[in-house]
């Protein structure tokens with residue numbers, strides 16, 4: 001049985017980077033999350049350091065408030081994306097909150113009735129690998145396909161990494177008293193953007209299913225063999 005487990009681990013190791021981009025780097029697959037992902041989101045947010053929670057939520061949030069925030073996320077109104085690792089832990093999460101134009105700070109920037117606000121966080125260990133950028137790009141594409149032409153972001157102007165991502169995406173940035181409002185005008189959707197998003201979601205869903213099944217298989221092997229269980 002030890003041999004079986006070794007073979008399974010070896011197989012998983014070889015499978016892990018099968019989905020790679022043209023440069024050979026593992027692809028970052030962004031998946032739209034459902035309410036079932038609340039516990040993943042909660043674990044992700046609770047693991048953020050205090051300073052990162054401040055950057056992400058604009059205010060210092062206790063564990064209790066973070067829990068309440070996650071419980072109240074409205075998946076029927078907003079769209080939340082995630083990037084998972086092999087152990088199905090969220091490496092990053094991007095939140096597109098849709099609000100009526102009049103209720104936002106960029107009401108003059110569009111004639112469309114709805115504006116999207118984007119918030120993002122990436123686990124400390126996964127930073128600098130492009131996860132935040134991919135979540136942003138997916139959010140922007142989703143807005144286009146949802147007929148929203150203005151993507152808005154509010155953050156501290158001292159947030160150099162986020163400012164860099166915003167500038168790289170071509171966002172218009174207005175700085176004011178240490179805070180920054182950034183917004184991006186998006187082009188209308190076309191058949192290519194709709195197809196691209198559908199394909200991205202298919203790939204991320206398939207990737208998630210494979211990871212979930214491999215985990216279930218390992219649990220089952222551990223259960224019947226006792227291998228991998230913590231020693232009493």
Ligand SMILES: CC(C)(COP(=O)(O)OP(=O)(O)OC[C@H]1O[C@@H](n2cnc3c(N)ncnc32)[C@H](O)[C@@H]1OP(=O)(O)O)[C@@H](O)C(=O)NCCC(=O)NCCS
Nearest residue numbers: 052055056119120121122127128129130131132133160164
């Ligand atoms: C902001 C955040 C989401 C970025 O995630 P990430 O996955 O590390 O971002 P990426 O790897 O996609 O991109 C980082 C970019 O910033 C650049 N960068 C890193 N440090 C930088 C710095 N000090 N100054 C300027 N740019 C910097 C990197 O070179 C990279 O740019 P490139 O893609 O052009 O090479 C992450 O740092 C985070 O979770 N921060 C805490 C929460 C937060 O600030 N949220 C944003 C407010 S909504």
